[in-house]
Amino acid sequence: MVVIEPVPSTDIQAKPSKSTTAGDGINSDVLDSGGDGKATASGYASDGYETASETEVGDDAAVSDNTDKPHVELEEVSAVSKDQTYEDALNDDELKQKVLAQMNETKVEGNKLFGDGLYEEALLKYDYAIQLAPEMSSSSEIRSICHNNRATCFFKLGKYEDTVKECTKALELNPSYMKALIRRGEAHEKLENYDEAITDMKKILELDPSSYQSKRTIVRLEPLANEKREKMKEEMLGKLKDMGNTILGRFGMSVDNFKAVKDPNTGSYSISFQR
Template sequence: MVRIEMEETEDEVPSPPKASASTKNATDSSGGASISNVSKDPSDGYETASDGELGDSGDEHQENTDQHSEQVEQIATPSEDEIKEKALDEANNAKIAGNKLFGEGKYEEALLEYDRALNIAPDMPSAVELRSICQANRGACFLKQEKYDDTVKACSKAIELNPAYVKALSRRAEAREKLEHFEEAINDMKKILELDSSNDQAKKAIRRLEPLAEQKREKMKEEMIGKLKEMGNSLLGRFGMNVDNFKAVKDPNTGSYSISFQQ
């Protein structure tokens, strides 16, 4: 009886058809059984992959694996915009935490949260408002702590980011008033009126600050005159004179002054 062994492959193939009787009875010239008449047609299901075909299949499989890995890596890696949006969310959470601490009167702790928000906030247009608010809120913390110079600096940064920020202008004006920078405080209030002509608080502040500014101007003028007199007396004293020997007389027609010497 003749056994016909088939080579197995990685792919599943249909079972070979049974050999015909004429095939079983076929013999070669030496009298042994011959399998030369067995069909090798691919349609019979006997074709097997060659070594070259197996190699190509392996390369294709590796290529597909590499492409798949690359696709997975692209999906897993967040984009730059996604990273910025996440940073913006974290910065906003820090600002909210700072607001809560401010409401509790914990100004130093609130400042830390506002600073953290400013450090986290990404450089993108949608983060400008957040940074401006955090700077203005830092100014509010400094104002509560009576650190007026720091208040002016923080609010100025907020106004640079948002020139129409009324709260920042108001806080800076209040700090400038405390520092007796009345002219600068008035300018802040006038800016508020430019943005909102119906702002009664700004109108009242200007009416209150203008006399203070005038008093300061007069005080500064007197101080300047006093320093000039001291300088003049130190020079005229060498000649036995002082500034009191000179009198300024105003001409009512022209408004000009003439200097006269008196013993």
């Protein structure tokens, strides 16, 4: 008969928790939260950094049971891409110069297309150059030039209202832009907006009193402006007369029953009724 004697149980001492390296699991003691407060499986937040992998860090061999040894933190390894590193190395001034250079290159491409008579394609190039830095103050000069160039394209295409709009945008960025004033004045003349064209010519004379061409244009346009004003006045009076006849006709009268007499001394008018 075989007697099995019981083997005395041995207390298993718990192994000290790992607080310095990544082992088979994630230890919350070494997790570093990022900007959003969330930890990742690598042990650190995923905001551009990653920790050493578990294969690079030993298991139990890297953990000492001697609590007197100093605490060792995992080293963070930067995971910044090459492009990001390059962009970060540029300071603000260099970035602005880079954008301005790209805008100028695009403008030059538009000029070449314009020279080839490809006005629609040139319009797109100028617009792209404008959109590269719509709010950057140092780009205002190039944007103003591109708006004026777009105005010139529209003028060539016979789209004079668009020409006026683009010139106005150019002048908002550069109020003393002579070419934009000249181009807008020409577009206003095409639209028979003679008073507006004269205003632009007078602005040019303020900037350059020796502008003989502007003086000639004003002299040429003033009679046309007066003629247009008189024509508009007659059209307005005609409409008012028709309206008056419609109302007075209900009473058997017309505006012809009323005569306006001008006082030569005061310039005022008196209305008299005639049957």
